[in-house]
Amino acid sequence: MRSLSLYVKRDSLIHKIDPFTKIIYVFVSVISPFILPTLIFSTSLTLINLLFLLLGRVVKKVLPIISFVFIIILTIFIIQGMFYDANQTELFSLFNLNFYVEGILYAARISVRAINVLLAFSLLILTTPPTEMIESLVRRGMPAKLGYIMHSVLQIIPMMSSNASIIMDAQRARGMETEGSLWVRIKAFIPLIGPLVMSSLVNTHERSIALEVRGFSAATQKTFLHQEKVPGGMKQLRIFFLLFLAAVLAWRLVL
Amino acid sequence: MKKITINNLSYKYSLAENKALNNISLEVEKGDFIGVVGPNKAGKSTLCKSLVGLIPHFYKGEFEGEILIDNLNTLNSSIAELSLKVGLVFQNPFNQISGAKLSVYDELAFGLENNGLGREEMITRIDKYLNLMDLNEVKDNNPFELSGGQMQKLAIASIMALKPDVFVLDEPTSQLDPQGTEEVFKAVSRLREENLTVILVSQKLNKLADYANKILFLNQGEIAAYDNTAAVFSRNDLEQMGMGAPIYTEIARELGLKNEKNQYPIRKSELKEMLVAKYGKNIG
Numbered sequence: 001m002r003s004l005s006l007y008v009k010r011d012s013l014i015h016k017i018d019p020f021t022k023i024i025y026v027f028v029s030v031i032s033p034f035i036l037p038t039l040i041f042s043t044s045l046t047l048i049n050l051l052f053l054l055l056g057r058v059v060k061k062v063l064p065i066i067s068f069v070f071i072i073i074l075t076i077f078i079i080q081g082m083f084y085d086a087n088q089t090e091l092f093s094l095f096n097l098n099f100y101v102e103g104i105l106y107a108a109r110i111s112v113r114a115i116n117v118l119l120a121f122s123l124l125i126l127t128t129p130p131t132e133m134i135e136s137l138v139r140r141g142m143p144a145k146l147g148y149i150m151h152s153v154l155q156i157i158p159m160m161s162s163n164a165s166i167i168m169d170a171q172r173a174r175g176m177e178t179e180g181s182l183w184v185r186i187k188a189f190i191p192l193i194g195p196l197v198m199s200s201l202v203n204t205h206e207r208s209i210a211l212e213v214r215g216f217s218a219a220t221q222k223t224f225l226h227q228e229k230v231p232g233g234m235k236q237l238r239i240f241f242l243l244f245l246a247a248v249l250a251w252r253l254v255l
Numbered sequence: 256m257k258k259i260t261i262n263n264l265s266y267k268y269s270l271a272e273n274k275a276l277n278n279i280s281l282e283v284e285k286g287d288f289i290g291v292v293g294p295n296k297a298g299k300s301t302l303c304k305s306l307v308g309l310i311p312h313f314y315k316g317e318f319e320g321e322i323l324i325d326n327l328n329t330l331n332s333s334i335a336e337l338s339l340k341v342g343l344v345f346q347n348p349f350n351q352i353s354g355a356k357l358s359v360y361d362e363l364a365f366g367l368e369n370n371g372l373g374r375e376e377m378i379t380r381i382d383k384y385l386n387l388m389d390l391n392e393v394k395d396n397n398p399f400e401l402s403g404g405q406m407q408k409l410a411i412a413s414i415m416a417l418k419p420d421v422f423v424l425d426e427p428t429s430q431l432d433p434q435g436t437e438e439v440f441k442a443v444s445r446l447r448e449e450n451l452t453v454i455l456v457s458q459k460l461n462k463l464a465d466y467a468n469k470i471l472f473l474n475q476g477e478i479a480a481y482d483n484t485a486a487v488f489s490r491n492d493l494e495q496m497g498m499g500a501p502i503y504t505e506i507a508r509e510l511g512l513k514n515e516k517n518q519y520p521i522r523k524s525e526l527k528e529m530l531v532a533k534y535g536k537n538i539g
């Protein structure tokens with residue numbers, strides 16, 4: 001595995017939009033249904049997210065997550081359908097259990113909002129290269145050290161496996177069997193844990209030195225190798241999203 | 256021209272009982288290639304850390320004396336400022352990968368971004384050092400997927416890209432296999448071609464004989480010898496000092512072959528010349 005990332009490389013309209021615009025979109029899309037908690041509103045936003053996922057050609061990747069969440073949602077429907085405080089109007093009854101309109105609607109409001117959050121974040125994560133996303137935040141004032149931590153999380157898997165293979169080479173050189181049946185490999189893995197933990201402590205110390213001698217703490221304004229590719233019209237789009245949020249707020253205050 | 260001046264440098268790590276460096280004074284000329292040798296715990300790494308300002312800015316301890324790089328006192332400049340003048344590469348290549356970049360190409364940019372270089376300049380430098388270190392083929396690979404030798408070359412290239420005038424390498428091949436070692440020494444010879452001032456800590460005396468014009472021999476935190484390479488390796492008290500000599504020097508010593516400067520040869524070519532001169536072309 002190259003890195004810890006869910007990004008799916010595709011050639012789509014959604015992929016072309018710059019990370020920051022997408023971040024603003026996700027923020028607006030996630031927060032709006034909480035400001036204006038009507039079922040129609042959150043359902044529309046959810047459908048829009050679904051449409052964007054389709055445009056980004058990444059819907060398939062969301063399905064496993066959705067199906068997992070579906071179980072939780074089903075539980076919400078059952079519990080709220082039967083026991084919601086304001087339950088009055090009976091809708092149907094199943095094996096002598098009564099389900100009520102109020103509870104079902106309440107469950108729908110929560111669930112749709114939850115799905116909306118999920119879809120919006122999936123849209124961002126599936127269609128944006130993580131490094132570009134982090135960089136776009138560092139460019140806008142997020143501390144570089146925090147950016148470094150986020151970047152290094154992406155590298156955890158290659159880093160660990162590289163380190164493990166170094167230790168395994170050393171163990172093989174001392175005559176330990178590290179290949180073969182699953183059992184042999186498990187036996188080989190257990191003595192690996194100690195050195196892996198110990199070495200990562202030493203590694204952290206040494207790596208911090210390596211970062212320092214490459215100017216990590218330099219007082220200079222940081223620059224970026226990669227240019228931010230912002231297609232035309234994105235400024236307007238960002239403003240539109242923010243105006244939309246303002247309108248939602250206004251509506252809520254007036255209502 | 257003096258590139259580095261060290262005056263009465265002493266250093267004791269906090270919590271340590273003895274001084275790691277004890278009253279070191281020496282000068283390094285611009286363009287010198289200094290080979291640093293000495294037994295374990297001699298203070299070689301401590302000297303390297305001092306040259307790049309990690310001591311006293313990163314390691315707190317008892318620091319005395321001063322180090323001047325081009326008249327710039329390391330005490331008065333930050334590690335980041337010094338990193339543009341003095342580069343450091345150390346033993347473990349794995350730990351010198353920043354861990355924040357997903358490709359070799361981007362990894363090279365890490366130090367340049369931190370130092371606020373312009374984009375054009377970054378690209379020029381990255382391309383140059385990718386080529387110089389033969390890393391072009393792997394430029395899109397994840398840095399952690401490289402071999403040890405390649406990783407170490409990447410570490411060297413990343414430091415070179417910062418264009419320091421002084422390059423400090425602390426046993427850069429001690430954790431590499433023979434092939435990786437060979438690759439890294441090839442890289443080191445590029446440093447010499449770039450006319451940098453190089454300080455190389457290594458136990459590989461044959462290699463030092465090829466590259467270094469001077470040898471600094473440290474022992475228990477003190478200077479045991481600091482002289483031209485041939486002069487140091489020709490000393491008669493090497494064995495008493497616990498140090499060996501390059502293989503060709505040892506052979507010459509056995510045969511009692513000294514040159515007109517009354518020194519033993521240190522390289523293969525020199526020894527061969529002297530042997531031919533003495534015994535003719537068709538020995539054996």
Ligand SMILES: Nc1ncnc2c1ncn2[C@@H]1O[C@H](COP(=O)(O)OP(=O)(O)OP(=O)(O)O)[C@@H](O)[C@H]1O
Nearest residue numbers: 268269271275293294295296297298299300301302
């Ligand atoms: N971080 C530290 N804290 C305390 N003492 C240290 C530290 N690093 C090194 N020392 C001590 O300082 C002395 C010099 O160590 P140094 O690492 O400079 O030696 P060296 O010549 O590089 O040895 P080696 O050949 O083992 O790399 C040793 O006695 C060592 O134990």
Ligand SMILES: [Mg+2]
Nearest residue numbers: 299300301425
């Ligand atoms: Mg050392």
